[in-house]
Structure formats: C-alpha cells, structure tokens
Ligand SMILES: Nc1ncnc2c1ncn2[C@@H]1O[C@H](COP(=O)(O)OP(=O)(O)OP(=O)(O)O)[C@@H](O)[C@H]1O
C-alpha cells in the first residue's frame with residue numbers, strides 16, 4: 001500500500017486558457033480540510049468513498065475539487081493526487097493527478113465491456129486478453145489498423161477494460177492518435193489536461209505530475225487528448241518513448257496505446273518503437289487485405305502480436 | 313494458421329467467395345434490370361422481319377456419270393457451293409436490286425456494291441440433305457420478300473442452264489477440232505501404209521497388228537544381239553523373206569478358200585450394232601422421240617454404225633486379194649531362188665568364219681531388214697492413230713450427249729419443289745423469345761459480374777480471409793453488435809460504484 005501523500009504541485013494547466021484554473025494552485029490543505037471541502041460540495045460523496053472497498057484499497061488522497069469540474073461536467077468529479085505503485089521512492093515514477101468520473105447514463109456503443117459485460121462480444125475481448133498473455137504477455141500494446149475506422153479505438157478501449165477488469169491490473173489507456181483523438185468523446189469527459197500538451201510540457205519539466213482520468217473503473221486510467229483547439233501536432237517520438245517508460249515505472253502494469261492508422265503517417269512506427277508489440281484490428285467488410293499487408297510491411301520489423309477481426 | 317489445408321478449409325474458401333458474390337447483389341440486380349430493359353427495348357423497337365423460302369431440287373435427268381463427266385469429291389457440297397456462288401453473284405443481285413428498288417438508301421448513299429453486300433446478308437442458301445437446297449430471303453415487307461425469293465430462284469435456274477450449255481458447247485467445239493486433226497493424221501498414216509503395201513505386196517498377209525509386234529521383236533532382237541548369238545539376224549531376215557515369197561506363191565491356190573481371219577472385230581461391231589438397234593426400238597416403244605433415254609440409245613446406235621463401217625473398210629483394204637499372175641510368178645520364183653542362194657552363201661561364209669564371227673550382211677539382206685523396219689513403223693503408227701481416234705470419238709460422243717441434254721428442256725437440272733410462299737408471321741426469333749434470351753444473357757452477365765467482383769474484392773469478410781493471408785495470427789473475432797430496438801441498454805454488470813453515485 002503506498003503511502004498517502006499530498007503535493008503542492010498539480011499538473012499545470014497554464015497552456016490551456018479555456019480551462020479556468022484557480023491561480024495560484026490550490027492552497028496546501030490538510031487531509032481533514034480536503035475532506036471537509038469535499039463534503040461541503042457533495043454531501044455524501046465522502047461517505048461513498050469510505051464505503052467503497054476498492055477506493056479504500058487504492059487509498060486515494062482527496063483534494064478539493066476545482067470549480068471547473070463541478071460546474072462544467074455534469075458528473076461528480078474527484079481530483080486526487082497519487083503515486084501509483086508500491087514504491088515510496090519519489091523518483092521511482094511520476095506523480096499522477098487522477099480525476100475520477102462517474103459513469104454517465106449514456107455509454108458509447110464502443111464501450112462493449114461496460115454496456116454488455118455478459119455478452120459474447122465482451123467475452124471475445126477477454127479471450128483476446130488471454131491470447132495476448134499467451135503471446136508473450138506484452139505490457140505496452142499499440143493497437144492500430146491499416147486505415148481509418150477499422151476499430152482501433154474500439155479494440156483499445158475494450159482491451160484496456162478487459163485487462164483491468166476486477167482490478168486484476170492497473171491499466172493506462174493512452175491516446176497516441178493526436179490528429180483525430182476520440183477517447184475523450186468516447187468516455188464522455190473533457191480531460192483536465194490534454195495529453196499532447198502534457199507531452200510537450202514534460203520535455204521541459206520532466207518531473208511534473210501527469211494528469212490522468214480514471215474512467216469508470218479504478219484500474220483504468222486514461223491519458224486523453226482534447227479535441228477542441230488541437231493543433232494536430234506530430235507525435236514527438238523521443239518524448240513519447242520517455243513518457244511511456246516513465247509511466248511504466250510509475251506502476252501501470254499494462255499500457256494500451258490507441259494509435260492512428262498505419263498507412264499515411266509514420267506515427268505508428270514511432271509508437272511501435274515504445275511498445276512491446278503491435279495489435280492490428282480489422283473491421284469486417286471494411287478492411288482490405290491489401291492495405292493490411294502494406295501496413296505490416298510498413299511496420300516491419302516491429303513485433304506484430306496479431307490481428308483482431310471486429311464486427312463479423 | 314498455416315499448415316495443412318483440410319477439405320473443410322477449401323469448402324470455406326468456396327463458400328466465402330460465394331457469400332462475397334452475394335454481397336454484390338445490388339450490382340447484379342441492376343445489371344439484370346438494365347439488360348432486361350435493353351432486351352425489351354431492342355425486341356420491341358426492331359423492325360419485324362419476314363422471311364420467304366423456296367425449296368429447289370437439283371436433279372439430273374441423264375446422270376452425269378452416264379455422260380462420262382467426272383463426279384469427284386463430295387458432290388452435294390461442291391454443287392452447293394457452286395449454286396451459292398451463282399445465287400450471290402454480284403451482277404445478278406445488282407439486277408434484282410434495281411428491279412425491286414431494294415435498299416434505295418444504301419444505293420443512293422454508298423452505291424450498288426454496298427447494297428449487294430447488304431442483300432447478301434439477307435439471303436440464305438442452305439444445303440439440305442440429298443440434292444435439295446433451301447433459298448430464302450428476308451426483309452420487312454412480306455410481299456416483296458416473296459417476289460424477291462421467287463426471282464432469285466428463277467435467276468439461279470437461268471444462270472445454271474446457261475452455264476451448262478456454255479460449258480457443253482465449248483467442250484464439244486474443242487473436241488470437234490481435235491477430232492478433225494486426228495482424223496487427218498490417221499488418213500495420212502493409212503495412205504502411207506497402203507502405198508507401202510502396194511510396193512511390197514508380200515507383207516499384205518501379215519496383219520498390221522501382228523506386224524507391229526513382230527516388227528518390234530525384230531528390232532529388239534537386233535538391238536540386244538550379243539556377239540556369238542547362235543541365230544544370225546541376217547539369216548533370220550533372209551529366211552523370213554523366203555517364207556513370205558513361199559506364202560505368196562502358195563497363196564494363189566489357197567486364197568479363195570481361206571476365210572478372213574480378222575473378222576472377229578467386225579463380228580463384234582455387228583453384234584453391238586444389233587444390240588443398239590434393239591435397245592433403240594425398245595426405248596422408242598416406251599418413250600417419246602425427245603426422251604433422254606431415247607437420245608442415248610440413238611447415239612449408241614450411231615456409234616456402233618460408224619465403228620462397223622470403219623472396220624469393214626479397213627478389212628477390205630487389208631485383205632485385198634493378191635493377184636498373182638504367171639509373169640509375176642516367175643519373178644517371185646526367181647526372187648525365191650535368189651534368196652535361197654543367198655541363205656546358202658551366208659551359211660557357208662558363216663561356217664568359214666566360225667561360230668563366233670560376225671558375217672557382213674549382203675546388200676540384199678540389209679535391204680530386206682530396212683523394208684521390214686519400215687513396215688513395222690508404219691503399222692505401229694496406224695494402230696496408234698486408230699486408238700487415239702477411237703478414244704476421241706468416245707469423248708466426242710459424250711460431249712454431244714452433254715450438249716444435247718443441256719439444251720434439252722426435259723433435262724432441266726434445277727426444279728422448284730416448293731415455290732416461294734407469302735410469309736404471314738414475322739420470322740423468328742419473336743419478341744418474347746428475344747426478350748427471354750436478352751434477360752437470360754443479362755442474368756448470366758450479372759452472375760459473372762458478381763463472381764468477378766467477389767474474386768477481385770480483397771476486403772476482409774470472415775476469419776478465413778485473414779487466415780488465408782498468413783501474415784499474422786488471428787487473436788480474436790468479435791461478432792457484430794445486435795441491433796437493439798430499445799435505444800439504450802443499461803449496464804447490467806455491477807461496475808465499481810463511483811463516488812457520488814446516488
Ligand atoms: N457497434 C457498432 N455498430 C456499428 N458501428 C460501430 C459500432 N461500434 C463502432 N462502430 C463504428 O465503427 C467505426 C470504427 O470505430 P473506431 O472508432 O473504433 O475506429 P478507429 O479505427 O478508431 O477510427 P479512427 O481511425 O477514426 O480512429 C466508427 O465509425 C464507429 O462509429
């Protein structure tokens with residue numbers, strides 16, 4: 001169990017003027033004060049947290065919610081700063097600001113494991129999890145496809161959910177598709193900090209904490225890109241590799257990368273360099289074998305784990 | 313993924329292609345619709361075509377084999393081709409086009425040549441079995457079609473008979489001139505032979521045919537005589553001469569009694585003449601004077617007559633009684649004595665010289681050999697000329713037969729069995745048929761198109777398609793989401809409760 005800590009540093013949101021951030025950052029508050037503030041805003045939330053055994057296990061340190069979170073998002077939000085993993089050594093991994101979201105009443109149809117956990121489709125993703133474990137149990141998995149709309153996001157999200165199901169592992173889902181991000185929209189939240197911006201900032205301030213969103217399940221964290229005002233930057237290969245390495249050290253057992261399509265850019269080649277293996281997705285009646293072959297050729301010699309066929 | 317393919321895999325592959333083809337059902341349906349529409353449009357906008365046919369029979373009243381024309385190859389086919397050429401002959405079609413004002417547009421725009429070509433595409437000439445031929449023409453006016461078909465058949469008949477008459481006449485003329493030449497040749501040869509015989513009457517007894525063989529035997533013996541041959545040719549010639557003189561001397565006594573030895577041919581000719589006469593009278597009893605069979609019998613009789621006349625003339629010339637009077641008898645006896653003496657002298661010299669030596673023939677002996685050679689040559693030439701003459705006569709006879717049969721009305725070769733009819737219905741295929749064919753064809757095209765698209769389609773439909781690629785393992789196949797009638801499906805699994813979940 002990690003030691004509860006509270007830091008004076010929050011992930012900077014300076015580059016995001018759209019987000020009103022109280023300046024200067026939240027004053028250092030004691031645990032008591034934090035809880036009190038939380039109680040003020042959302043009456044029984046604390047009690048819920050207390051009652052939730054999972055949350056007890058993860059032992060979050062609560063911080064007072066920001067104005068933005070309570071007013072802009074319809075769902076209750078809790079900010080927390082935590083260090084993931086067992087080690088107490090502050091240098092062992094980056095610090096994380098975790099923003100917790102309640103599950104909305106409407107779920108995207110791509111969230112198969114949440115919408116229909118008993119279905120055969122969900123089972124297929126669980127089978128995929130097991131097959132991957134057989135195929136060398138890769139820890140950083142880049143999910144990609146040859147062309148657009150072939151189910152990369154669908155597969156990545158559900159694989160991440162399956163990997164973290166029942167708290168079996170800590171999973172981070174990273175949006176590596178900076179040009180056409182879809183994770184935030186899919187989960188229905190606006191990330192407190194855009195992943196692209198954080199990536200940029202960590203080149204200068206490597207020890208800055210990362211701001212992630214806990215998406216409906218305590219074992220799944222998401223590093224999403226904000227869709228609005230996105231300058232569509234290129235993927236910064238070295239920074240991305242450092243980030244992935246740091247996040248791995250930070251205690252995530254699995255990192256799933258939702259990447260852009262292979263053909264048409266070199267982004268996947270960069271992402272694949274940081275990954276243990278590449279998982280291809282194909283969408284029945286949509287994907288062509290020719291494109292798939294060319295994509296595999298383009299990624300060589302990256303390790304190809306296999307392919308999933310969706311929507312048969 | 314890779315590895316041995318089972319039959320089931322192959323079946324999967326086939327079914328996957330078929331399933332793929334069914335995905336192009338929209339394209340296939342569109343093809344069928346468009347094809348069907350085109351077929352219907354074509355069938356109902358096309359001008360209706362009428363067709364009239366006439367059936368003609370090619371028949372020879374006098375078989376051409378009887379006339380000695382060679383019937384080689386496949387006669388029906390050859391004949392069919394010849395008749396077709398006649399039907400489609402440019403000049404004839406051109407005339408018919410002018411006569412009926414056919415294809416006026418083409419004639420005005422592009423001229424007669426193209427109009428004839430167009431007309432040819434509408435004329436059909438079919439070789440039926442046996443000697444019947446179907447001649448048909450099609451166009452959009454039933455009356456016109458009938459008239460043109462009838463006219464085409466007429467034209468064919470006229471053309472054919474003209475062709476035959478022309479051919480027979482030319483052959484006849486050629487054979488006539490050739491016959492005259494050979495006749496003159498024969499006459500000259502016979503005169504030469506007669507002159508020779510009057511000079512050397514001792515040869516008269518040797519038949520000209522026998523002479524030809526004997527003479528050649530002498531010539532052969534002379535040519536092939538090796539040194540030391542026992543019989544001396546000079547001696548032989550002298551002996552033969554003495555024999556001939558002997559015969560002439562003895563002949564005067566036996567001459568009258570001896571029946572003619574060469575009358576066998578004449579007897580044959582007479583028998584043939586009688587047979588021909590009988591045949592003719594038979595035929596006349598059954599048929600009219602103009603009937604081809606009667607014509608044949610008459611011609612046969614004529615031939616037998618001429619043959620008999622010729623042979624009797626020859627016989628009388630050859631077997632002219634040799635008049636041997638007393639004065640001539642003494643000369644003959646003298647000559648015989650001379651020859652006998654010469655033989656004796658020759659034998660003597662021969663004995664003196666020895667068996668192997670060659671004795672120079674005396675002047676008389678050489679003369680005899682020369683005369684014999686002449687005799688042989690003349691007789692052979694006459695025989696040859698006669699043979700040639702006879703052959704030509706046969707040919708001439710056949711040619712005149714052919715000519716008369718060609719010009720005779722009775723021996724019309726082409727007959728119209730079925731005259732051209734007036735068509736009441738448009739020719740097949742009918743509209744329904746055409747539409748059906750068009751629709752069936754477009755269905756076939758649609759199927760081919762769908763299958764072709766399925767083969768070209770490289771999209772992934774099923775796990776088989778990925779397994780066939782063999783580039784990477786297939787880890788999971790996620791089925792399609794079920795269509796939900798209710799807009800929303802609430803989660804059913806107890807997801808970790810979140811803070812604030814009230
Ligand atoms: N259950 C479903 N039924 C039908 N369509 C679906 C379903 N789930 C997802 N889709 C559609 O399938 C497409 C593929 O989805 P997904 O976002 O996973 O593809 P992607 O590869 O991530 O696309 P992109 O390249 O744009 O990131 C999307 O257009 C989505 O709307």
Ligand SMILES: [Mg+2]
Nearest residue numbers: 152153177182
């Ligand atoms: Mg996507």
